[in-house]
Amino acid sequence: MNNMEASKFEKLRFVGSRPIRHDGLEKVTGQARYGADISFPQMLYGKILRSPYAHARIKSIDFSRALALEGVQAVVTSSDFPKPWLTDETGIDSKLINIKFSSNNVLAGEKVLYKGHAVAGVAASNAYIAEKALDLIDVSYEILPPILDVMQAIKVNAGIIHEGMFPYPESGLIASEFNSSLISNSTLDMSNHHQGDDSKYSNIAGYYIQEIGDIDKGFMDADVVVEREYNTGSVHQGYIEPHSATAIWNRDGKVTIWCSSQGHFGMRDQTAEVVGIPASDIKVIPMEIGGGFGGKTTVYLEPVVAMLSKKTGRPVKITMTRQEVFEGTGPTLGSYMKVKIGATKDGMITAAQALLAYEAGAFPGSPVNMGAQCIFAPYDIPNGKVEGFDILVNKPKVAAYRAPGAPAAAFAGETVIDELSCKLNIDPLLFRLKNSAKEGTRRISGPVFPRIGFLETVEASRIHPHYLSDFGGPNRGRGVAAGFWFNGSGPSSVIVNANADGTVSLIEGSPDIGGTRVAVAMHVAEVLGIPIADVHPSIGDTDSIGFTSMTGGSSVAFKTGWAAYQAAQDLKAQMIERASDIWDVEAGEVNLKDGKFNHSTNQDLQMDFKELAGMLNATGGPIVGRAAINPGGAGAAISVHIVDVEVDPETGKLTILRYTVVQDVGKAIHPDYVEGQMQGGAVQGIGWALNEEYIFDKEGVIKNPTFLDYRMPTSLDLPMIDTHIVEVNNPGHPYGVRGVGEVPIVPPMAAIANAINSAVGIRMNTLPMSPPVLLEALWANNGAGKVYGD
């Protein structure tokens, strides 16, 4: 706990305690209803026909045989969706292009752009028939060569994924940026890109650049410079609950959708765009969500079930299989990266440069701009340059995944930092401390930091028992890495009703993924001084609560916590008003303390919260507190991870011996769920580091769309993840909250790579660092490359 700011929050009664979550019993007893748990009389079951090819033109779709099958009620294809982006003159209205992308991802348009791309939806009286009907849809494809990575995407005549769409920006600008880049010998050679057949168009959907200072001079001032190249593969968010959506399109044109998502308002608005009706005609009812991690922020099934219901007049439900989840929903990006950092002998960074080329998947929108802003953010960089490229490939469209864009970038940046500190013989945490960004530091991307807790987090790591312990032994090593994430905010609405029995019902618009119901309720309990169990949180549908942005960007405890705080203040003010009416005194003379209303001077005037709540209806009517806000000032988060590993030199298998997450959380409202986020993020990062990867064949077909072969860590692969909470309160939030959910996935890959180097002296520059990869690296390092018996 940070001393200076501690006093402000010392007297909190509930914030910082660890009550049982309101939704806990329902969830552990299996009563909670998730996406697929909804069902209606007369309901039809849908299935999606998916592309067997990674890249092909759709010449025709004939579903007459499917419709003729008994029990099949309807088929939809992209031709059923409106195309507002089409104009008479130029063909495409660029302002509406995102609707085309969104629509074409839901059901393919002119082309299929990845294996598993949805082509048609079928509704039938049961799932067997729907599945059988898929075999009866005749799609004629003209197969095109798939473009499967960044290097291939920028090659001459690689083929263009979105034909006629991404003009080569200002003819040659990007190529010259690459070539003039100080980063030498880049294998990413774009110099010829603007020649050849596809001369006008490219697979480069976006380019970002940020600069500060004088990069050339910075590198000249350096005593040591480290420059490295990296490649990382696609990984999936891996939520347990597959996507499921159910819709009823009523005869009056009003649509109701049940689904689990990270934001039902977003689902509503995206569905409205794709199916072409006003958002206010759609009501989305949020179901409990079994994990999202960024991957449940996009519509996939919702527009399809809506359209199928419109055609049939009956409720329609589609639930994905695990294979569909892997093939058809957002993984996170694969990347090519290059990083170069220079420092003086005494360990001061003089310059830092990065080139990030991120796969967008089949449609634009990789989070490369975010990766670019995060990569060097923990440090005070006098001279810096970061470039980012958003590159189209024939893979599923990338979706957000926990701190989108930052983990891959940190893998590159933090391993170079480690190598620099090794070369300079400076403790890696001390090196970070010397270069730490603080309040007032200007980032390469421009903004100046308000109060952040990097120094405190690194200091806490340096004296942590883990860091002070001995990790000795052959093939054992220790690594550290830091991570940065902005944390987000957004519009949020909360309503609190005082019930006659003294409880308060709280309605919010933020789906609860990580225990936010209880954290948000704790804000209300704190303001009103009533027990947390007496606050009853629920998540309202899109017609029952004001607009609330999605549960993402580590924003809910911040924005919705704040909205709840404010709504509770509103309720409190109105109840004080009522008490003053009843007592016939001035409102300014009435206080609410520890759940009791009292008069500032007359001690006879006392009433507890419950008493007053019971009198409301008879004394002027019920009281509702409300807040609808969009607060700024979400404080950035910093996390430092320490990991000890052991490498089996004979098999390349790595064991995580000990793992500690140290993180500035601002203020832990409910420490259990804060620690849970820290552990969960670390575990997902460990999976990404060790074994998780999409394995594509050369046709772009995913070979491992199952949890058997897409290897997430199991409990037997992990030690207990230790957590150490640092609280540098965020001055921008009533209780000092910073977001906590995302930043813990940022450091693990780099921390583990650094530990591998410490254990066996090898610098890994690809992900995952799986046993065969590590074994080959060990062989290459021994100069042997030898297999027994060769």
Place this chain on the structure above:
Amino acid sequence: MDHIGGAALRNFKYFSPTTLGEAIRLMADQGISTKILAGGTDILVQLRSDRFQVDRLIDVKNIPEMNELSYSTTDGLLLGAAVPCYKIYEHNDVREMYSGVVDAAFIIGGIQIQGRATIGGNLCNASPSADAIPSLVVLSAICLIEGPNGRRELAVEEFCTGPGKNALAPGEILVALRFPPTVASSGAHYLRFIPRNEMDIAVAGVGAWVSLDEKTHRVKQARIALSAVGPTPIFAKEASEILSGLDPNEESFELAAQAAQKAASPIDDMRGTVRQRVHLVGVLTKRALRKAVNRAKES
């Protein structure tokens, strides 16, 4: 199935006979695709993923002969084909005397799977990567088979004929496995390499059994078998024989490891590369032998 997100499990008829004769009669009906259900941990997954379909499943868990688990010094171990893994490692005699089988029973799936999965099912499923088969081979187990034409016996190493293919004729059932009585100063071990610590398919696996001469402490006899490095589990004959008469030391293990690598004929796939697998056969053979020898010394 109505709410199914997964591929639909299609209809089939389920039978649960209580005698072997009844099971064999059910198997013999012509024109009906019939399969045995033991623990179901392979076949239900396969049916659900639509790899094939059946008209009939015959559950053999209620047939007494197939649930036998008994040991005698004269006849050795009789392991019914429907005995689930957990009963094997909870059985004192088996744990003491057939540790190679216990190693396998203990790593198949996780605790839930072991409550159902059988060694018989593991063998009949005939996966190249099956974890129990190398142990059965090195312990010289015999398959007791019964079918419409009566009983027969077959050495385990002759049972698997290709990936997912076995030597059972149509209508035949694997009733039990019989292991010879253990000899003094002998020990076995099975281990595999997987990228995680559970729930993975072996990238390579090696089982080893050794018996030591009680006077000279040299290897009297050894048997080595490999998994996941060929179309079927492999009995590494040369690697086994090379050890006879040698001191059980690192040098001898290295010789056996190299011979085992020669016996391996792995493929590159998403679970491992040829280089990695051949290399692992060497590493695992030595590790398996070290532990088998230690067990032999302790026995």
